[in-house]
């Protein structure tokens with residue numbers, strides 16, 4: 001794949017020109033989309049967002065529908081499809097699962113380069129017949145949810161029934177052990193040490209529940225004790241419930 005320096009179009013992309021990236025990383029536009037590129041020996045393949053093919057497509061078709069942990073945590077059930085704010089959007093994998101199950105999802109991402117990759121993936125998903133309906137349920141905002149969640153949600157006119165949080169968890173492994181693709185991502189996102197503040201903001205704004213994804217053995221985020229937990233093989237959801245989604 002050959003990439004050229006990024007051309008700019010939408011609001012999020014326009015910021016690409018001003019994005020300061022860690023040394024040695026570049027955002028490049030190629031025929032297959034926008035990609036974050038670094039030294040291949042250290043970082044492996046370029047990082048990009050693809051909702052149409054690959055893992056996202058496989059999970060959309062065979063992932064287990066509303067039986068998936070993230071769907072249960074967010075309260076998707078027969079006849080119940082809440083509106084969901086994913087305030088730690090990342091590469092949009094969780095948000096895409098939730099939107100593919102019918103939920104309207106507002107995605108918030110504070111790292112400009114990650115938001116740009118996500119925006120690019122969403123644009124391509126919009127153009128493909130398999131994913132266009134799903135992408136139409138996903139709305140992306142670039143901003144810091146810990147600082148201004150209420151304002152972002154209000155300006156998007158989005159009803160925040162459920163707020164989904166999946167902040168980065170500080171890793172103790174030596175960087176050589178972290179998967180190459182995660183190294184590029186970690187380089188941009190950092191450790192999200194302000195997660196307690198984000199949780200506080202989410203608890204203020206969510207009308208029904210806040211759900212927090214954690215590594216299975218990790219402690220909950222500092223703050224109120226979750227009322228419920230849902231455990232999977234490697235991750236866990238902590239649930240903070242204000243009121244029932246079932247009328």
Ligand SMILES: C[S@@+](CC[C@H](N)C(=O)[O-])C[C@H]1O[C@@H](n2cnc3c(N)ncnc32)[C@H](O)[C@@H]1O
Pocket residue numbers: 087088089090091092093094095108109110111114143144145146147166167168169189192198
């Ligand atoms: C572990 S990743 C999320 C992965 C995502 N759940 C997925 O499925 O791709 C955490 C992301 O949340 C973003 N983030 C953390 N705190 C944030 C905040 N206060 N506002 C917006 N984005 C935030 C980080 O920049 C990072 O991209």
